[in-house]
Amino acid sequence: MSADAGTATRTVRRGLTRRRVSAALVGVAVLGLLAGCDLIAPQDTKYIQETATGVNGDIGPIFIGNAVLLTKHSSSLASLVATLVNQGTSSEDVRIVTHAGSETVTVKASESVQVGTPDGETVTFDGLGAQPGSLAPVTFQTSTMTETLEVPVLDGSLPQYQNLVP
Numbered sequence: 001m002s003a004d005a006g007t008a009t010r011t012v013r014r015g016l017t018r019r020r021v022s023a024a025l026v027g028v029a030v031l032g033l034l035a036g037c038d039l040i041a042p043q044d045t046k047y048i049q050e051t052a053t054g055v056n057g058d059i060g061p062i063f064i065g066n067a068v069l070l071t072k073h074s075s076s077l078a079s080l081v082a083t084l085v086n087q088g089t090s091s092e093d094v095r096i097v098t099h100a101g102s103e104t105v106t107v108k109a110s111e112s113v114q115v116g117t118p119d120g121e122t123v124t125f126d127g128l129g130a131q132p133g134s135l136a137p138v139t140f141q142t143s144t145m146t147e148t149l150e151v152p153v154l155d156g157s158l159p160q161y162q163n164l165v166p
Contacts, residue, residue, distance in 0.1 A: 059145040061088025077166040078128040081116030095141040100125040
């Protein structure tokens with residue numbers, strides 16, 4: 001084999017090696033760019049937002065859903081609107097407390113109670129003093145647990161609450 005043939009073979013091998021390395025580097029760069037899009041783009045699933053107007057909470061087996069206070073203005077009667085769900089196996093008395101007073105609602109085992117709706121329980125507070133648009137502390141108590149929620153105070157301007165304002 002002549003010296004020129006050996007040089008030509010090495011040159012061809014170098015060319016193939018360079019092409020393979022270049023192709024691999026281009027592939028890695030493309031993968032890096034595509035993966036980088038996921039790192040930069042915001043992920044909506046990281047930020048869960050409530051679709052309800054009110055707030056939710058738990059006190060033991062009792063789930064408090066979409067709790068809001070409805071009032072015309074700060075000096076008038078306020079009505080609590082919420083859903084209480086008993087996920088337990090025994091009946092629970094839920095005491096609902098604000099600085100303007102307290103009321104008790106009984107929720108049977110594995111049942112729910114609508115509060116503040118025409119077919120549900122009525123829970124009102126006279127002299128709550130909270131302006132629509134503010135938050136008011138409402139404490140929910142069972143025999144073993146207590147949870148205080150900052151409940152939104154609304155004036156009934158939303159269509160779903162217009163007929164529920166006291």
